[in-house]
Amino acid sequence: MSIAGVWAVEAGSDGMAPTLNDLGPRLCIMGPSNSGKSTLAAAIGRARGLPVVHLDQLHHQPHTDWVPRPHDAFVALHDAAISAPTWVIEGNYSRTVPQRLNRATGLILLDLNTLGCLARYLRRTLFENDRRGGLDGARERVTWAMVHHIAIVQRHSRRRNAAMFDDSVLPKRHLATPVALAGFYRDEGLSRG
Numbered sequence: 001m002s003i004a005g006v007w008a009v010e011a012g013s014d015g016m017a018p019t020l021n022d023l024g025p026r027l028c029i030m031g032p033s034n035s036g037k038s039t040l041a042a043a044i045g046r047a048r049g050l051p052v053v054h055l056d057q058l059h060h061q062p063h064t065d066w067v068p069r070p071h072d073a074f075v076a077l078h079d080a081a082i083s084a085p086t087w088v089i090e091g092n093y094s095r096t097v098p099q100r101l102n103r104a105t106g107l108i109l110l111d112l113n114t115l116g117c118l119a120r121y122l123r124r125t126l127f128e129n130d131r132r133g134g135l136d137g138a139r140e141r142v143t144w145a146m147v148h149h150i151a152i153v154q155r156h157s158r159r160r161n162a163a164m165f166d167d168s169v170l171p172k173r174h175l176a177t178p179v180a181l182a183g184f185y186r187d188e189g190l191s192r193g
Helices: 003-010 037-048 055-059 071-082 094-103 114-127 144-167 178-188
Strands: 026-030 052-054 087-090 106-110 172-175
Touching: 026 037, 026 094, 026 144, 037 052, 037 087, 037 106, 037 178, 052 055, 055 071, 071 087, 071 094, 094 144, 106 144, 114 144, 172 178
Parallel strands: 026 087, 026 106, 052 087, 106 172
Antiparallel strands: none
């Protein structure tokens, strides 16, 4: 997508990018693994008093090492979460995107580059003890499968997320660089803490 295209889809009726207030009380955050979705969702939840839903926690069984729930159980938890009047939900899980976007009032797409996502993954697994959006009981460790997922598999997801973002008529923000993400935190008075 061109810079002009990003500006066009981000611009509101006044020509400015939508603010967090413009995005409304049911906010969907999507993007590649380790792009900062969980951290941003937690920051928005604290600042706006919104319940935060981490889709990884709904998709995986608690107190396991990332063992997925049966699909129907995940969908039931997902649908119950989006039926609430307010929320900020972070994660992808493409099979549930349509119903999530039908309830959402705003959309943020984080699209940090692959090297940045790999660096965040390594920092998080090697140096951070408490991961936002992680599972109780799941070990955080560097795995070849996750490195492969971030470096190779996510290319398809990035294209799918970009197309979904382009097609969405919701108020939306595309944050494609660490500078853009840091600017969003600053402009909205958000704290990563």
